[in-house]
């Protein structure tokens with residue numbers, strides 16, 4: 048990830064929150080190697096593949112913005128979604144959240 052300024056990062060985070068609130072993370076799955084793959088719907092309706100390494104929180108996305116800027120709101124959306132999932136698991140079970148696989152999540156089609 049290229050270093051960005053704080054202001055643009057905050058903008059990406061607020062856009063990422065909107066993606067989550069609008070249920071635009073259509074699918075996500077945690078693999079044994081600690082990688083989460085997700086499908087996120089962009090503003091245009093296009094679907095992007097986002098891959099997140101849960102050990103480093105590095106992520107990449109198939110959207111054009113990521114290609115040119117090395118970051119995008121979709122990668123932030125997946126980070127936020129993953130971190131909130133971890134927090135829930137910790138509260139519920141107090142077990143190591145990494146020992147629990149993520150469920151495959153599907154949201155209602157609108």
Ligand SMILES: [Zn+2]
Nearest residue numbers: 108110119121
């Ligand atoms: Zn993206």
